[in-house]
Amino acid sequence: MEYVLIHKNDNVKVCLADGHKYAVRQIKAGEPVVKYGFPIGVATKDVAPGDRVHTENLKTALTGPETYRYQPAFTPPQPLSPATIEAYVRKDGGIGIRNDLWIIPTVGCVDGVAQTLAQQTGAFCFGHPYGCSQLGDDLLVTQKTLAGLIKHPNAGGVLVLGLGCENNGIDAMRQLLGDYDETRIRFLNCQDCGDEIAAGTAILEELKALAETDQRTAVPVSKLKLGLKCGGSDGLSGITANPLCGRVTDRLVAMGGTAVLTEVPEMFGAEQLLFDRCVSEDVFRKAVALINDYKQYFLAHNQPVSENPSPGNKEGGITTLEEKSLGCVQKGGTAPVTAVLDYGDTARTPGLNLLNGPGNDMVAVTNLAAAGCQLILFTTGRGTPLGAPVPTIKLATNTALATKKQSWIDFDAQTQNENDLFELLLATANGKQTKNEANGFREIALLKDGVTL
Numbered sequence: 001m002e003y004v005l006i007h008k009n010d011n012v013k014v015c016l017a018d019g020h021k022y023a024v025r026q027i028k029a030g031e032p033v034v035k036y037g038f039p040i041g042v043a044t045k046d047v048a049p050g051d052r053v054h055t056e057n058l059k060t061a062l063t064g065p066e067t068y069r070y071q072p073a074f075t076p077p078q079p080l081s082p083a084t085i086e087a088y089v090r091k092d093g094g095i096g097i098r099n100d101l102w103i104i105p106t107v108g109c110v111d112g113v114a115q116t117l118a119q120q121t122g123a124f125c126f127g128h129p130y131g132c133s134q135l136g137d138d139l140l141v142t143q144k145t146l147a148g149l150i151k152h153p154n155a156g157g158v159l160v161l162g163l164g165c166e167n168n169g170i171d172a173m174r175q176l177l178g179d180y181d182e183t184r185i186r187f188l189n190c191q192d193c194g195d196e197i198a199a200g201t202a203i204l205e206e207l208k209a210l211a212e213t214d215q216r217t218a219v220p221v222s223k224l225k226l227g228l229k230c231g232g233s234d235g236l237s238g239i240t241a242n243p244l245c246g247r248v249t250d251r252l253v254a255m256g257g258t259a260v261l262t263e264v265p266e267m268f269g270a271e272q273l274l275f276d277r278c279v280s281e282d283v284f285r286k287a288v289a290l291i292n293d294y295k296q297y298f299l300a301h302n303q304p305v306s307e308n309p310s311p312g313n314k315e316g317g318i319t320t321l322e323e324k325s326l327g328c329v330q331k332g333g334t335a336p337v338t339a340v341l342d343y344g345d346t347a348r349t350p351g352l353n354l355l356n357g358p359g360n361d362m363v364a365v366t367n368l369a370a371a372g373c374q375l376i377l378f379t380t381g382r383g384t385p386l387g388a389p390v391p392t393i394k395l396a397t398n399t400a401l402a403t404k405k406q407s408w409i410d411f412d413a414q415t416q417n418e419n420d421l422f423e424l425l426l427a428t429a430n431g432k433q434t435k436n437e438a439n440g441f442r443e444i445a446l447l448k449d450g451v452t453l
Contacts, residue, residue, distance in 0.1 A: 019235020
């Protein structure tokens, strides 16, 4: 079997066949286990050279909120001339790489109506079960996330579909949206009309006619906002696919573009790497609050902050959250951290943005889309058919998965390189369909953290 020692200071090596770790020297009980050059937990018993290091002899060292100091240590990227893509320029100056019609319900009660309208018009429907019986911050997260989707530049037209009696009513959504293009964003309360299907179809046909007048225009790739996500990770995620995404992220940022990294729990144990790249003390303080507040969220629900690696992660060779996080954050490359975003915030600052939210795949891709990302790079070692509302390029960490699941996977990170991925990114921005688009797999999920009335 072939093994790789990722960092010279590591005391474990990784088997490239199965992603599992094996000791390269004696590791005493209580001693840190080191991978990527950083501790990924402590040994629970003595480990002999050549022994597998996994759940039977390794545990997390993560605790609750911590205190950090701002010690910036990063090098701004050398600027690169931006590549050019063909995109739809929107009224506010943003760009869309698709020109879809979207239907976004304000409340789950009208999901069925939205689905019927989608089937009859060819629009895409993003249903969800929320929008009513919610209060406070729980409702606000739903509203802000939906608002981010409603104003998404990949949509050439949006029908916001309400019922008429819900907490998240259309008037509330209008107020939250602020300035918006009234010719492209339309509203309909189903209780206000006799035939909601006829009324909705008429609006969508009007929006479709407007969208058909749009033309792609040459724009610099610096206008692109790239979402970064991993799901179904394995022991090769931090060796093949995630570092590859990181190099593409660095290239895009060097061209003046923006990348967005989310999955806050999958920063636990690797947060210092991100803190050291914060461009200012203000950004650093916001990043610290992002991490510590999310840890407190776990503790407030009587859950350990370290309970993240899934059964599939563990089967693929990942043992602790520190290990998962150190692999996960590599998708952000070495780019400076320029902004910290909350739910529904739009990414506006070039560089690497950190976005609040869980690691849950469906919620995370929804949050990335709501932040304005027109495209997502999604790495996976186990495989998933999941698609976001925006084009979702799936990168397999290993050739076996890329071969087995050709209907899911767009890119083999074990055999293809950075240039290949960047060219695929440009082609996708120019209209090339991803597998999730070809399959018709586009889903959203909203974070729920509050009482239900």
